[in-house]
Amino acid sequence: MTESSDITGGVRCLYILNIIFAIIFGLLALLLGSTLLTLGSSCSVPLFWCYEIAAWGLVILYGGTAFFLRRKAAVIIDEGDQGSRNLGLEMLEANTLAVAVTPDVERRVTFKSWMGSSLLSSDDEDELDTFVDAPYRTNASANRQRVYSESRAMAANYEYDEAAGHYDDQAAALRQQEVGYDPNFVPDSVKSFVVHLYRHIREKNVYEIHQMYETSFQTLSERLFKDTPWPSVDAVVHYVDNDHVFCLLYREMWFRHLYARLSPTLKQRIDSWDNYCSLFQVVLHGVVNMQLPNQWLWDMVDEFVYQFQSFCQYRAKMKNKTEQEIALLRQFDQAWNVYGVLNFLQALVEKSAIIQILEQEKQGIEQFTATDGYDYSGGSNVLKVLGYFSMIGLLRVHCLLGDYHTGLKCLHPIDISQQGVYTSVIGSHIATIYHYGFASLMLRRYVDGIREFNKILLYIYKTKQYHQKSPQYEQILKKNEQMYALLAICLSFCPQMKLVDEAVNAQLREKYGEKMGKLQRYDDEAYGDKLSRRQRYADEAFGIYDELFSYACPKFITPSAPSFDEPLVNYNQDAYRLQLKLFLSEVRQQELLVGARTFLKVYSTISLGKLANYLDVDESTLRMTLMTYKHKTHAVDSDGKIISNADVDFYIDDDMIRVVNSKPVKRYGDFFLRQIVKLEGVINDVDRIKVESAN
């Protein structure tokens, strides 16, 4: 509306000016005409008539102009409204979804348009302050932090904290009140932020939207809203023509800020769920005519899954819940229901037809990755890109539930061996690879995990300096550390050093070198109490695996609603404990192999009896161990084929073990290719110099 209010503002200006002139000349015509008559010269009468005609002519001219201007202003207002109806954040009502969505979650979408503009509406164009780049606060109150300590106490303290202090619902509400938060007070900078953001969204200026979203929002939050929420949506709604979709977007940002800086109450969690429902309904149901930056769309999906995870953790802590909270939980049992969450993500994937688009892109029919998901033909990228990111969202949710196989299946349409839209946002790139790697680890596909972790860790190593100013820097570092831990675990199960890049290897040695040494330690000394020493090493290794896993794993959730009739206990740790237990049973099985591996590296041929002697076991146990080794190192990959990932291989001939001598393969081919390209570059440079000096 600001454009047409610009125009109408100017037009109204002219209109008023013309009226004033008309009045002035009218007065002149009436009053001064008589003085001319009193002059008494011979030409006073014709002079008088000339003067009168001129004056009244001008009056008519100005009056007419004013009248036409007034009509024009009204037409522009009408047209402006027509325009906003067509070009704005529009939603048409469409048929209901083909996919079953729980009925409570359906929302009717209404579109309100606000008519009319104020006289001489001021455009706060130049009130945008120059935002000072506030240094990012590395404050422990960021609730997604979990400090990693070296001791086992950390593993025992797998506690999900909402904020630095243990806030429960009442304390959170109290705190918000204490800081003097007035939801209706809108500072000027917020007002101009909102107005400009709305305008940019209307005009589809993706770059400006991105700037405002990334930088301005963060800076304003730092400066004005460190401990309080942003102004409520009702306070800002009239600056943006009561636009429904913008309100949903604003509320999404509002809740995200709340979750990041403060501790949400139960009511707020439920409201956030409602907001997401409405927002996704709008996107799914209609033609949302806007282009948003990928960063924002990824953050929406990421935050959606995060709030779901947070809610499940919150709900599982039943011990200290008040009567009020339990009543609310019972009443709003559809909020953050696992079916709702999964079905929304699935619906986004299906409605956007993103899988077909990716398929067609491989055949060259569609353009998606090439344009980074943006639509250059005037359409909207929101549904497509949300569908794309929802695949990653589904992977994440399935990992949280412990269903790794289905998670990887959901990710399958995205080819992670290549660049794609998922690499356009660093947050999504890291989240994808982290969960892919973790799922591969749990599926025992260690080679896949190592390969992907290696790639992403190298990428982060090279590019992390460019993200230092970004608000996600802390998250990036945290995930980096976690992935190193997971890489350490994978490499201990499947020593394949040639898959790991030099830089990554160096970092890994620095962080976990000592621990990894302990994991592979096997005592083959002949002195003293071998068995108890070996047991001690085994226990130590066991402890280290426990610690690494607990540090690096996602925050698993129990998706089912609590039964309110049983005595109230905290069961938020149950899911994590189960996954840890199953992981550790795998560790126990792998630990049997440490001894065999140590000896096989040394010998080229050894009889079963002798090896059994060295390992202090009997022959049949040794046969079992060797078969276990073979079984564990020959994993079943995603296509069902068996591939070997053993670093040391052997075969048994009756009762002789023959170890395979595998020399490390020097990759000459790659080396030569690189050098050829480099040499060509050097020759081109030299040629250029010669040409220049010849001139």
Add this chain to the structure above:
Amino acid sequence: MGREIEPQKSQQQVSYTVEQLVAVNPYNPDILPDLENYVNEQVASQTYSLDANLCLLRLYQFEPERLSTQIVARILVKALMAMPAPDFSLCLFLIPERVQMEQPFKTLIVLSHYLETGGFRLFWDEAAKSRHIVDAVPGFEQAIQAYAVHVLSLTYQKVPRSVLAEAINIEGLSLDKFLEQRVADRGWVIEKGQGGGQVIALPKTEFNHPELKKNSGDAVPLDHVTRIFPILS
């Protein structure tokens, strides 16, 4: 061990529909009875579908009061039969801890542990003690025997008869018949071993014959070479 679903003629309609359901609308509590029926079908017709079973276990996770121990036990036995694929662990990830502590799940977990660590003797002993669990699913013995042979082929070039017998739990005359059949079908060769007993030479694969292993370490993929075509020309 196969994962392919070969819909039987009489059940073609039903299994097709269930697979569709799992692919299109898996997060829907109403399909739970269909999935349960499908598990029984898999047991009866000796087919197997990991996706459908995981979907069902997920639904049980969302609504624990509808969990049926009998169905879950059958799923787990089916998963055991799918070894060496890690399906059993995948299913365990979705079953709550307190359920896993009851019978028959404790026994099944123990059985799985024996299979994972090559303890075939212990496995068959334990299975004999729990006939009621494993007999409920036809084809169990054959599947485990196939897995045992698979692990032996990975490990041995020549395996002593006693070790083979222990692994597949067949002795005496039936073992002879089994060996005969394998000699005819799969190219096994029975030789004289050093200790005096029989030794069976298993077919040569890349896993027990390292010289057969395709050395792909130095292969240069075509798209890398295309990078230097402009330079070469």
